[in-house]
Amino acid sequence: MGFVAMGFTEHSPLPFETYYALPQQREQEYMDETNRLTRKYADQIKLYRALEQDFIPGVTEDFSSVSERLQLAYSIGSVHLVKPESSDDLWFIDGPERQKYDDGLDQFFDGDIRNAVTQYYHQMNQMIESQVFDVVGHLDKIKMHNAGRFFNPEDSWVQHLVDETLDLIKEKSLIVEVNTRGIYKKRADSYFPDHSTLKKVHQLKIPIIISSDAHLPEELNLGFAEARQHLLEFGFTTTLFFEGxxxxxxxx
Ligand SMILES: [Zn+2]
Known part of the structure; x- marks a missing residue:
């Protein structure tokens, strides 16, 4: 595919069972295999071991200790499970099942979408303020299963939340991931983050990287060319590149 470098970003281990996270007991295997591949292909491509670290306040391990233990090159920080303010429930906002999103919204937030979306962005803010990582993953993932049903991402209350998060990202000198997965999986009609947020990212001079968030080898470069074209149209001229x-x- 023409890549000169690639980072493996498995989902970080979680202290409970999921179908998507790297099980804690397989950390060593992840390290051994990424080391093996890095050495094997050293003369063809630069490979890095990284993680997409999940942040749930009071539940997930400190990003720094995970990074140290697994000797990570870098980390993406993401929110997939939203914890309501006053309970230990976890609202899964990702994955292929829209029904799970709808059920969680009802059960954990009494169907109050404004409260639920606010909690998502506040959890994101807490991650940005309290954890050490490089890239903010799929910033507005919360919109995916919404699909225009419960809230309009252009509403001023949503934009206000996005603005707060972007200000923090700027303050902490983090990178925003332009994630193409929602498009090629046909689960979203815009990138994560959407066009209006990307315009703000550009205005704030926050650096970006393009990512396919691939879960399969054949997905690795999906949407890259189109994303690059869009970003050029929005006025972006550069991207960041990890060089070791x-x-x-x-x-x-
Ligand atoms: Zn993710």
Missing amino acids: YSWIELPL
């Missing part, structure tokens, strides 16, 4: 010890700016 730091992120460098390269022409888009």
Whole structure:
């Protein structure tokens, strides 16, 4: 596919069973296999071991200890499970099942979408303020199963939440991931984050990377060319590139 570098970003281990996270007992296997591949393909492609770390306040392990234990090159920080303010429930906002999103909204937030979306962004803010990582993963994932039904992402209360999160991202010098997965999986009609947020990202001069969030080898480069074209139209001229010890700016 022409990649000169690639990072493996498995979902970080969680202290309960899921179908998607790396089980804690397989951490060593993940390290051994990524080490093996990095060495095997060293003369063809630069490979890195990273993680997409899940943040749930009071539940997930501190990102830094995970990064240290697994000797990660970098981390993506994401929210997939939203914890309501005053309970230990977890609202799964990702995955292929829309019904789960709808049920969680009803059960954990009494169907109050404004409260639920606010909680999502506040959890994201808490992650940005309290954890050490590099890239903010799929910033507005919360819109995916909404699909225009419960809230309009352009409403001022949503935009206000997005603005707060972007200000924090800027303050912490984090990178925003432009994630193409929602498009090629036909689960969203815009990137994560959507066009109006990307315009704000550009105005704030927050650096970006394009990511396919691939779960299969054949998904690795899906949507890259289109995303690059869109980003150029929005006025972006550069992207960041991980070169082993730091992120460098390269022409888009
Ligand atoms: Zn994710």
